[in-house]
Amino acid sequence: MTLALAEAARGKGFVEPNPMVGAVLVSDDRLAGSGHHARFGGPHAEVAALAATPGSARGMTMHVTLEPCCHFGKTPPCSRAIVEAGISRVVIATRDPFPLVSGGGIEELRAAGIHVDVWPVDSPVARQAIRLNRPFFKRVLTGRPYTIAKWAMSLDGRIALATGDSRWISNDRSRAIVHEIRGRVDGILVGIGTVKADDPSLTARPPGPRTPRRIVVDPRAETPIESVLVRTARETPVTIFCAANAANDRRKALESSGCELIPLNASANGSLSPESIVEELGSKGLTNLLIEGGSKVLGRFFDAGCIDEVAVFVAPALFGGPAAFPPIESKSVRPMESIPRLAEVRTSTIGSDTLIQGLVQSDWCATLEKSLSR
Numbered sequence: 001m002t003l004a005l006a007e008a009a010r011g012k013g014f015v016e017p018n019p020m021v022g023a024v025l026v027s028d029d030r031l032a033g034s035g036h037h038a039r040f041g042g043p044h045a046e047v048a049a050l051a052a053t054p055g056s057a058r059g060m061t062m063h064v065t066l067e068p069c070c071h072f073g074k075t076p077p078c079s080r081a082i083v084e085a086g087i088s089r090v091v092i093a094t095r096d097p098f099p100l101v102s103g104g105g106i107e108e109l110r111a112a113g114i115h116v117d118v119w120p121v122d123s124p125v126a127r128q129a130i131r132l133n134r135p136f137f138k139r140v141l142t143g144r145p146y147t148i149a150k151w152a153m154s155l156d157g158r159i160a161l162a163t164g165d166s167r168w169i170s171n172d173r174s175r176a177i178v179h180e181i182r183g184r185v186d187g188i189l190v191g192i193g194t195v196k197a198d199d200p201s202l203t204a205r206p207p208g209p210r211t212p213r214r215i216v217v218d219p220r221a222e223t224p225i226e227s228v229l230v231r232t233a234r235e236t237p238v239t240i241f242c243a244a245n246a247a248n249d250r251r252k253a254l255e256s257s258g259c260e261l262i263p264l265n266a267s268a269n270g271s272l273s274p275e276s277i278v279e280e281l282g283s284k285g286l287t288n289l290l291i292e293g294g295s296k297v298l299g300r301f302f303d304a305g306c307i308d309e310v311a312v313f314v315a316p317a318l319f320g321g322p323a324a325f326p327p328i329e330s331k332s333v334r335p336m337e338s339i340p341r342l343a344e345v346r347t348s349t350i351g352s353d354t355l356i357q358g359l360v361q362s363d364w365c366a367t368l369e370k371s372l373s374r
């Protein structure tokens, strides 16, 4: 299964909104073939592994990272291909909560006389498989994209100097990792404060398998017409979320420059609901959304429970100065016992920087666990 999981990960950025899946065929404890779902609309991993196996696969064991599908989608059901190939045992890393599968794949295989084993949901193998497809699972269960909050900060916890200058806090290697993440997500979101301070391009350099939509939370439609984002909006899409009462002339100017404007009803304090923003982005088909800041955007998304994962680069530098630009400028103060603690934390050393990644648990995670534990 370790090999099947490595196969699955090769599809990252290429297969979304589908899940990443890998499959391995074993005969007499020897590897006979392997494959992965390589691109959206292309053959599924099980079919790819069968195709990569010389001769007949009759009597072999298949290890697959996700429950095989049993419905007609862009391709015929994998459960049928497995039955027709004469596989005698299938080992599955995790069930698939997708309503058209959700245990149906396992039932079909068993009904055909195939021995099926599923890794326990709390086993390291299942946890790795679940983590790999968290974005897919979230989209299936909520219709919303999976959100990764990323920031770079000084050791004293600032994402910019009090002057607003944030270039550059992290080192070249850390920034290369950010570009790699950018190249496999569907959208990159920032606030208007960041656009004004940094005039960012929000592109992946070098490009990755996906071209992310650039998204700005800009209640008063103040994104400058001369900004890099607006000047390049016809090449790489820019979506601006503004308040429904933002000045018409500003909205029109941005629209005629090629930006997409999405008006939302703002609350009494002028805030646009992060839930509405992710809901809207989900309906546009986004699976992965990278939230790059600044302080206020991250604070609003945090307060709304709209952060699923964090990737924080900590640089060994001390900013001092007034308490400007914390990573999360949030209004809510929670009791210590209910602050979110990250799960499945990974810490890596990137030259002199430290990258800390971890998962944030929210309501949909409990639904997922329940549906996978059946």
Ligand SMILES: NC(=O)c1ccc[n+]([C@@H]2O[C@H](COP(=O)([O-])OP(=O)(O)OC[C@H]3O[C@@H](n4cnc5c(N)ncnc54)[C@H](OP(=O)(O)O)[C@@H]3O)[C@@H](O)[C@H]2O)c1
Pocket (backbone or CB within 6 Å): 150, 151, 152, 153, 158, 159, 160, 163, 164, 165, 166, 169, 190, 191, 192, 193, 194, 195, 197, 198, 217, 218, 219, 270, 271, 272, 273, 274, 292, 293, 294, 295, 296, 297, 298, 300, 325, 329
């Ligand atoms: N180190 C890093 O990784 C990093 C990354 C990005 C940015 N930065 C730095 O962060 C600084 C900017 O931070 P910031 O907090 O000023 O800017 P920001 O979060 O990018 O944008 C703040 C602006 O967006 C509005 N806004 C955000 N979310 C909103 C929502 N849900 N509804 C309505 N309005 C919303 C705010 O409105 P209100 O005024 O009404 O609150 C405010 O006008 C810059 O200096 C930038 O360089 C650093």
